Amino acid sequence: MKRALLSLSLLLIFTLTSFSQYITAEDDASNYTTWTNGSNQGFGFSNWDLTANNNNGTNIFAGYYIGSDPTQNGRQSIATEGKVFGLYANASNNTAYAIAKRLFVDKDNSTRGLNVGEIFSVNMSFSWNGGKRGLNLFGGDGNVFLFNVEHAGSNALNATDGVLASDIFNKNVRLQFLWNGGANNNLTIYVTIDGITTTHERTISSSPVGFAVYTERNGIGDNGNYEPFYNxxxxxxxxxxxxxxLLDVKINGNIELADDEILTVNNLTIDGGNSFTIKSSLTGSGSLIVNGIVSGDVTVERYIAAATWGEGDDGWHLISSPVAAQSISGSWSPTGVDNNYDFYGWNESGNLWMNHKDAGFSTWNGGNNFNVGQGYMAAYQQTGTKTFVGALNNAAVTKNNLSITSGNYSGWHLVGNPFSSAIDWSNANWVKTGFLSSAKVWVEAYKAYKDVTNDYSNTIPSANGFWVNATEVSNTLTIPLEARTHNSLNWLKSGTSSGYIILTARDIEGNSAQESIIRIDPNATDGFDTDYDAQFMSGYAPMFYSVVESQYVSLNTLPELENKIINLGFVKNNAQEFSIELNTEHNIPGREIYLTDLKTGAVANLTDGQPYLFTSEEGDEPNRFMLNFSMVGIEDQPESDKISIYGNQRSIFISNAPANSTITLTSITGQVLMRTEATGSGLTTLNAEKLPKGVYVVSLIAGGKQISRKVVL
Structure with missing residues (x-):
């Protein structure tokens, strides 16, 4: 579950202070040998702006320096590696002061405010009750919020509107400012003194954009008891x-990016002793995009559900590594009783699957690691969460001159998403020279392949393999960094515009399913177009496809639908009962869609989304269905408009004709060539094998009314 936004409880602040967190800005005194105006050894803050009225011509009254760890008089240490930031302003000069100022900045060094949920924190140590010292927060609107000890003889920490702590001398004081924002511009202040935290709520005018630490009339610059120290x-x-x-991020502790969380950063740093894990589960996977440099190793999980072992059609997954040099060992090739696995790579040149368990796999694969940008197919007997551990792939991946050999799967290559986020197939920075314009992914729930196009289901999840088809010997496929996008689902999420007819054939018994898509694009032709159509690839669902120029296609793009008849092939799997239904969410408006079953003669109007139910047996003619269309208006159509007349190959089909109505076929000149009566079974078929190719007129007379349609054979 997604983590709740930061709460105001003490438990949370202890967790934040001591344990895992994303750090978006950081600096401490151990980074410095000298502290000078304009210096900056941290990140996320602007350069130090140091100001002091430090002399009267002969005497130095105020300044700043890197101090050592002062623990005299019982003062608690706030040093890192024995160093602190020290300020001083000699009390002998009533106007002496020293100020050290910084702004919060992004990667472009542009000033930014705290984001909701961010905490700015600082350690302070005071040991003298004279003069003034403290911290100011700067709001984006120019207002200043004060947190200081400002009266001689007082050891209380005051805010602009009241006391925060009454006794802070010789203590380790840590201030934390949590920006909650909201309508009230809420700021939560946590004051921790020697490990004990109190919480204070304030309303301020805007999000803080920077800070200043300062002193007035305190100390003489000798690292002594009077100086205030910060760190x-x-x-x-x-x-x-x-x-x-726009932010650089450093991981502190052991961070887990939840399975429904996303993160985009500029640079990412994971130092030794810390860890960053991207979680995965049945419902999704976390998503990370790093636009800059990644320093340190990342763990990326991939949840894999168990297969029903012994059933060859169940539990297959296409996988790819988002890290470099991930071994295909350990959890990826488990051992033990009831812990079997299958792991394959696809060899296009041999038109066969390479089994990881066979001796030849390592030679073919070039070793025992996942290759970057290559996909693999795997199944596991036990449900488990596998891990990729190592340096994130954070550069574009290019494949050149992938092979094209003869065989049923000529030119098909199993490549992989090499990133820790999803990728968008429609991104303009892809290079797909010499490839079909679509890709395919495996939908585990459907036991079938799904098309990936520029405008339909265009997102390929992280750690997923996908298929591409090379159509030219000289080819280049580049998966660009710019294609990275956030989508936490473990399989494709359909998101499509109108202009699609999406039909799904379902195996009612086994719950497998296969999509077949018809798309309208005026730039396409009626034939097979490598830029617009997609070849069919079978899985374990029933085969369901369009037939275009003797090719089986899962995506059939046409310039328009007028007078079009689309032949649909269907081949059963192990089941007996099936359905075909229309996805009404993305249907082409203004059309009624009719499915004709050439085996039974039934004609089904799919427009309202009701499935057409049917059975199939071994040996059934594959070219079983036809799809045709009629225009619809706002009002209900008259009965004559519901009659559909169309020619296909060497037959003429009349659907929804009233029983015993008269059907006449004439030439374009009016010569009567055939006359018969409608069967009343829903579909009447005229055999036109002996007629030459050309244009004919079909007329139907029923109830004293006549309708006529031209058909082309």
Whole structure:
């Protein structure tokens, strides 16, 4: 489940302070040998802006320096590697002051406010109750919010509108400012003194954009008891939604990006002793995009449901590694009783699957690692969450001159998404020279392949393999960084515009399903177009496809539908009962869609989404169905408009003709060539094998009314 937004509980602040968090800005004194105006050894903050009225011509009254760890007089340490930021302003000069200022910035060094859910924090140490010292927050609207000790003889920490803590001297004080935003511009302040935290709510005018630490009339610059010290400046969060793509991020602790969370960052750093894991489950996977540099290893999970072992059509997954040099060992090739697995790579040149268990696999694969940008097919006897561990693939992947050999799957190659996020097939930066314009992915729930096009189901999930088809010997496929996108689903999410007719044939007994798509594009032809059509690839669902120029296609793109008859092939799987239905969500408006079953003569209007139910037996003619269309208006059509007349190959079909109505076939000149009566079974077929190719007129007379249609044979 998605993590809840930061709460205000003390438990959360302890968790945030001590354990795992995303750090979006950080700096501390251990990074410096000297502290000078304009210096910056951290990230996420602007350069230091240091100001001091430090002399009267002869005496130095104020300044700044890197101090050592001062623990005299019982003062608690806030040092990192023995260093702190020290300020001083000699009390002998009533106007002496020193100020160290910084802004919150993104990767472009542009000022930014805290995002909702981010915390800015700092450590402070005071040991003298004279003068003034403290911290100011700057709002984006120019207002300043004060948090300081500002009266001689006081050891209380005050905010602009009241006391936050009454006794802070010789203590380790940590201030944390959680920006909640909202209508009230809420700021939660956590004050931790020697490990004890109190919580304070404030309403301020805008999100903080920077800070200043300062002193007035405190110390003489000798790293002594009077100086105020500051350290450990940080902006952090536990909520990835608080992070924008313009920010650098450092992982602190052991972070898990949940299976429904997404994260886009500029640079990502995972130092030794810390870890970052992208979670995966049955319902989805986390998604990470790094636009800059990744330093350190990442763990990417891939949830894989168990196969019903012994059933060859169940439990297959197409996988690909999002990290470099991931071994196909360990959990990827398990051992033990009832812990079997199958793992294959596709060899196009041999037109066969290469079994990881066979001796020749390593030679063919070039080793025992996942190859970057290559897909594999696997099934496991036990449900499990597999892991990819290593350096993230964070560069475009190019495949050149993939083979084209003879065979049933000529030119088909199983490649893979090489990134820790989904990729968008429609992104303009892809290079697909010499390839079909569509790809295919395996839909595990349907036991079938699904087309991936520029405008339909165009998202390929992380760690997934997918198929491409090379059509030219000289070819190039480049998977660009720009194609990365966030989609946490473990299989494709259909998102399509209008202009599609999506039919699905379902195996009612086994719940497998196969889509067949008709698309309208004026740039396409009636023949097979490599830029618009997709060849059919069979899985374990019933075969269901369009027939175009003797080719089986799963995506059939036509310039228009007027007077079109679409032949649909169907070949059963192991089941006996099936259905065909129309996806009404993305149907072409203004058309009624009719499915003709050439085996039974039945004509089904699919327009309302009701499935057509039928049975199939071994040996049935594959060219079983036809699809045709009629225009519809706003009002109900008259009965004559519901009659459909069309020619296909060497036959003429009349659907929905009233029983005993008269049907006459004439030449274009009016010569009567055939006369018969409608069968009343829903579909009447005229055998036109002996007629030459040309244009004919079919007339139907029923109830004293006549309709006529031209047909082309």
């Amino acid at each position: 450990n400046f940080k902006i952090s969060t536990i909520d990835p939604s608080a992070i924008t793509s």
